[in-house]
Amino acid sequence: MSDPTDLSTSAASVTVNALRAAAERGDGDAVAELLAPDVVFHSPMTTRVAFEGRDEVTALHRDIFAVLDNLRTSEPLALGDARSFTFNATVRGVELEAVNLVSCNPQGQIVELTIFVRPLPGLATLFATLPPRVSTRRRGRPLGTLAAILTRPLAVVLHTADRLVPKFL
Template identity: 30%
Template structure:
């Protein structure tokens, strides 16, 4: 029997349309999503992932999926997007459950300044939605400093080490 990738097609279309409700329809009820920012937490279940998608899809513009590679129940997706004026590239490892819905997602974002900018935009709103207003005020300070260092490294330091 051939593996169905209908849920993956739905996930892709929902991401490009920035439609969190449609994206959640592609997910198993027991979905696990591992953050690209930290392995210290994951999002469990449709409700937590929906909250993340609400915030993330409001912050990320012009999502365009460029590649899909599949083997059995594992699919790798790649997209390009914008976070403000910063270009973002994301790889997603999706695993399909027995119901052919997406049961596990692991996200990878590059370059580092895009990831740190995303953190400054998503972190405060996620903290507010989790009832942590104090943390919502702290995150921009911590992530802003990391973002500044990442941009400085990307624009001023690393170009000096580039192959010649």
């Protein structure tokens, strides 16, 4: 943890506080202003896809903000130019919690974002909601529809398992 007196004034802290505020407002344009040109976003859903570049990561945030409701963030933790904060939100009425890891360059621009999501039903609902939207934007409606067909059954199965399996524990 860095010096607490430095947390609110460092370039990374200013950027992450602006990111949190933009997220709570659902403002993708404000996020764009915080990103380095070569930013990389690591998905919570797969290691097979990383979103790269300011334009793509900005578009992804617009998609994210379109599917999340009631997004609320926590105060960040700091180590050097890296910050971590949590957020809670709902997607299709299902609660989720996430941890964001944010790395900034010396100018305070975000160079890397990694997000981890829990619980499993929240992640499954996000997985059934966000990839079809992103796929439609990037590859067209037919592939977006295919993504929806492939992801929705997983969400149903995981929601059902989440309701039933704890009764067996």
